[in-house]
Amino acid sequence: MVSARLDILRQELLAPILSIEGYTELLRGSLKDEDFLSDLEKIEKASIQTRGLVYEMLEAESSERSEEDRDSQRSKYKHDLRNSVGAIAGYSEIILEDMEDDGAGEGEDHEYLNHLVGEANKLLDMLETLFQSDDIFSEAAGESLNVDIHSIFDSFEKAEVEGVEVITGHILIVDDNESVRNILAHKLKKQGHTIRMGGSGREALNLIREQVPDILLLDLFMYDMNGFEVLKEMHKDEDLRSIPVIIITGLKDKNAAVRCIEAGAFDILTKPVNPALLDARVTACLEKKAWRDKEQEYQRELEKSFALIRQVFGRYMSDEVVKEILEADDGMALGGAKQQITIMMTDIRGFSMLSQELDAEDCVSLLNNYFGTMTPLIQKYGGVINEFLGDAILAIFGAPVAIEDHAPKALACALEMQNGMNDVNQRNREMGLPEVEMGIALNTGEVVVGNIGSERRQKYGVVGHHVNLTARIESFTIGRQVMISQYTMEAIETAVKVAQTLEVEAKGIRNPVKIYEVVGIGEPFNVSLVRKEVTLLPLAEPLLMHMRTLTGKAVADETIHAHIIEAGGRAAIMQCGTELEKLTNLRVTIPSFPQSLDEQLFAKVMKLIDRQDDRYIYRIQITSAAQAARDFILSQVVEPSATSD
Amino acid sequence: MPSILIVEDNEMNRDMLSRRLKRKGFDISVAVDGQQGVVMASHSKPDLILMDMSLPIKDGWTATRELKEKAGTRDIKIIALTAHAMEGDRQRALGAGCDDYDTKPIDLKRLLGKIEALL
Numbered sequence A: 001m002v003s004a005r006l007d008i009l010r011q012e013l014l015a016p017i018l019s020i021e022g023y024t025e026l027l028r029g030s031l032k033d034e035d036f037l038s039d040l041e042k043i044e045k046a047s048i049q050t051r052g053l054v055y056e057m058l059e060a061e062s063s064e065r066s067e068e069d070r071d072s073q074r075s076k077y078k079h080d081l082r083n084s085v086g087a088i089a090g091y092s093e094i095i096l097e098d099m100e101d102d103g104a105g106e107g108e109d110h111e112y113l114n115h116l117v118g119e120a121n122k123l124l125d126m127l128e129t130l131f132q133s134d135d136i137f138s139e140a141a142g143e144s145l146n147v148d149i150h151s152i153f154d155s156f157e158k159a160e161v162e163g164v165e166v167i168t169g170h171i172l173i174v175d176d177n178e179s180v181r182n183i184l185a186h187k188l189k190k191q192g193h194t195i196r197m198g199g200s201g202r203e204a205l206n207l208i209r210e211q212v213p214d215i216l217l218l219d220l221f222m223y224d225m226n227g228f229e230v231l232k233e234m235h236k237d238e239d240l241r242s243i244p245v246i247i248i249t250g251l252k253d254k255n256a257a258v259r260c261i262e263a264g265a266f267d268i269l270t271k272p273v274n275p276a277l278l279d280a281r282v283t284a285c286l287e288k289k290a291w292r293d294k295e296q297e298y299q300r301e302l303e304k305s306f307a308l309i310r311q312v313f314g315r316y317m318s319d320e321v322v323k324e325i326l327e328a329d330d331g332m333a334l335g336g337a338k339q340q341i342t343i344m345m346t347d348i349r350g351f352s353m354l355s356q357e358l359d360a361e362d363c364v365s366l367l368n369n370y371f372g373t374m375t376p377l378i379q380k381y382g383g384v385i386n387e388f389l390g391d392a393i394l395a396i397f398g399a400p401v402a403i404e405d406h407a408p409k410a411l412a413c414a415l416e417m418q419n420g421m422n423d424v425n426q427r428n429r430e431m432g433l434p435e436v437e438m439g440i441a442l443n444t445g446e447v448v449v450g451n452i453g454s455e456r457r458q459k460y461g462v463v464g465h466h467v468n469l470t471a472r473i474e475s476f477t478i479g480r481q482v483m484i485s486q487y488t489m490e491a492i493e494t495a496v497k498v499a500q501t502l503e504v505e506a507k508g509i510r511n512p513v514k515i516y517e518v519v520g521i522g523e524p525f526n527v528s529l530v531r532k533e534v535t536l537l538p539l540a541e542p543l544l545m546h547m548r549t550l551t552g553k554a555v556a557d558e559t560i561h562a563h564i565i566e567a568g569g570r571a572a573i574m575q576c577g578t579e580l581e582k583l584t585n586l587r588v589t590i591p592s593f594p595q596s597l598d599e600q601l602f603a604k605v606m607k608l609i610d611r612q613d614d615r616y617i618y619r620i621q622i623t624s625a626a627q628a629a630r631d632f633i634l635s636q637v638v639e640p641s642a643t644s645d
Numbered sequence B: 001m002p003s004i005l006i007v008e009d010n011e012m013n014r015d016m017l018s019r020r021l022k023r024k025g026f027d028i029s030v031a032v033d034g035q036q037g038v039v040m041a042s043h044s045k046p047d048l049i050l051m052d053m054s055l056p057i058k059d060g061w062t063a064t065r066e067l068k069e070k071a072g073t074r075d076i077k078i079i080a081l082t083a084h085a086m087e088g089d090r091q092r093a094l095g096a097g098c099d100d101y102d103t104k105p106i107d108l109k110r111l112l113g114k115i116e117a118l119l
Helices: A002-030 A034-062 A067-101 A108-131 A139-144 A149-162 A178-190 A201-210 A227-236 A254-262 A275-314 A319-327 A351-357 A360-380 A406-430 A465-476 A486-491 A627-635 B011-023 B034-044 B060-069 B089-095 B108-118
Strands: A170-174 A194-198 A215-219 A245-249 A267-270 A337-348 A383-389 A392-397 A438-453 A458-463 A481-485 A496-504 A513-521 A537-551 A560-568 A571-576 A585-589 A601-612 A615-624 B003-007 B027-031 B048-052 B077-082 B100-103
Touching: A002 A034, A002 A108, A002 A178, A034 A067, A034 B011, A067 A108, A067 B011, A170 A178, A170 A201, A178 A194, A178 A275, A194 A201, A201 A215, A201 A227, A215 A227, A215 A275, A227 A245, A227 A254, A245 A254, A245 A275, A254 A267, A267 A275, A337 A351, A337 A360, A337 A406, A337 A465, A351 A360, A351 A615, A360 A383, A360 A392, A360 A406, A383 A406, A383 A458, A392 A406, A406 A438, A406 A481, A406 A486, A406 A513, A438 A465, A438 A486, A465 A481, A465 A496, A465 A513, A481 A486, A486 A513, A537 A571, A560 A627, A571 A601, B003 B011, B003 B034, B011 B027, B027 B034, B034 B048, B034 B060, B048 B060, B048 B108, B060 B077, B060 B089, B077 B089, B077 B108, B089 B100, B100 B108
Parallel strands: A170 A194, A170 A215, A215 A245, A245 A267, A438 A481, B003 B027, B003 B048, B048 B077, B077 B100
Antiparallel strands: A337 A392, A337 A438, A383 A392, A438 A458, A481 A513, A496 A513, A537 A560, A537 A585, A560 A571, A571 A615, A585 A601, A601 A615
16 A cells, blocks of 8 residues: 555646646757856756655655654654755756746746646645645545545545446556556556556567557656657558557647647646546547547558459459449449440460461460450550450440540540550560560440449440441451441541451441441540561462452352462462452461471461452462461562572 | 955856846856855955855854954854744844844845945
């Protein structure tokens, strides 16, 4: 009991000393005059002396000794304390007098200095009163100090029973004054809280980094690092920022309280800490924290679902589109709806043949490289990848989130995708994979978009004859081409550069549809195809081909004989005796192929170059062929150096 | 202007008191123990001495008694200062010949009243 009372008395006597330390610290920051600062140093020195003397005196008082010894010891402590406390008050008055002489008006410094004098006198009065009783730890002595020791202890004992629904938590108490720490810990332990303690600002930071407490009770004035600094450090660290801090201060100054709250403290308690107030603040703080934790948990759950949704959808659409869908009030009408959109279909030319040549692993690497390059480009223009079908991409622009300029965006996107093929092939070369070419078709029209399927299996998709038309246009493209329908062209107001115009017929469409091969789009997109011009070189001898025309999947019976006379890249010039329509698909075999090369290849008629009577000269494009087959044809070419002789 | 000798061993007290009294216009000299106090008082004959009672070498009571016994210094007014505030301090001080008595820590206003009353 005596040791507990000793703690309480110590805390009582320390309260004014802590205030004095607080005010001197404030003054240290605000006093400018050198003379003032040297006096302030004396005040600081005196307050350290005072603190030490109070400790010593209390130790002496709590030890057994004769009445005679007690009197002489008290006389010594009284003498020393009067001098040290007197110096605090005296030097404060000196600074005040100097300030008055300087004509300095009444400001904050003035106020702090008056507080210093007041706190010093309060301490002196307390000491005087204490020394008048035989036992300074008696209740009578306590009462004379207006410390209701009895009720403090009462409330400690009663605390457990009073609690209706006590929220308990993990509380870290940091104060460089051991007695203050102990008193607080004693009280809070009784309430069922788990307590850890620290004795300095730095220790506070280490302890909270080690284990995050529910509440930090933090002393404002500590020698190594004060409470403000601890708060500031905590604010820098995201993990520590949210820890609620209750500041404990001996300072009864409103400004300091405001500063603490501004620095992020949850609340302030002044020393000596009133147990009932401590209880109320801690409970309020824990309640608030419990709510916030719950809120954060929901938030985390929500973010987790959002992240999952993003992850799943992110493969097909850009973050912005996912965000728009997630944020739409009605959760996005994914049911069927008719919508005007632009449809994009892409295809790697000759991929089915290529896939037979490549082993599975290379095939996957090639596709991943291709899709990996195309996906971000499609997302960049607000497109949504609806499907990857083997080597083909079906993407839509304008759904599920409506975009006004879906047609020009899709076109710019398509052109950029074509240019992106250079990167794809660069990497293919690095990986020892064959180079590939892609054709892209765009079409614009009203389609049904939404979740289509059964209850068990649903898929967001697009249906309608415009989808079929897109596929049809796509079949007319060769590598490196972007073909758009007249409907897409009509929807584009921006200037576009057209390389050629064709008319095609498609199933389910009564009139022929115009399609345009586009090589560039103007403001604000400014994308043009970067084309490597293929140089055609003559073959040493014309190369005989057997060709059959293809319509859809049907192969014509008639075999046409033709000769390749020039070749370069995938292009070739051939002559034959049959008139062929532009874009006719051809299935080709070459009799002079070596035994090992019995594959057939596919080509498309690109352009009639010349006609003399029954002799037609066409430019064709090999749309699908084994690499070896193409290499064979190119090996027949006469190199430029050879012809110059 | 009246001259005052401060005999005080506590450096801070000496510093504070001398500065505050100088500001009030007094001519101040200081001594740090009782013996030095007696020597200086005999030499410079101040109008008043502020004498701490618990001094090293020679305490305040002894020093006061010596000064009050000598003809040359008998008329110097002496105010005893004590931080002990023990019962009987006051009586002891007056008994030793002090003209007045004050307790530490110094309340300057109160002390000035006592000084003025004596000068």
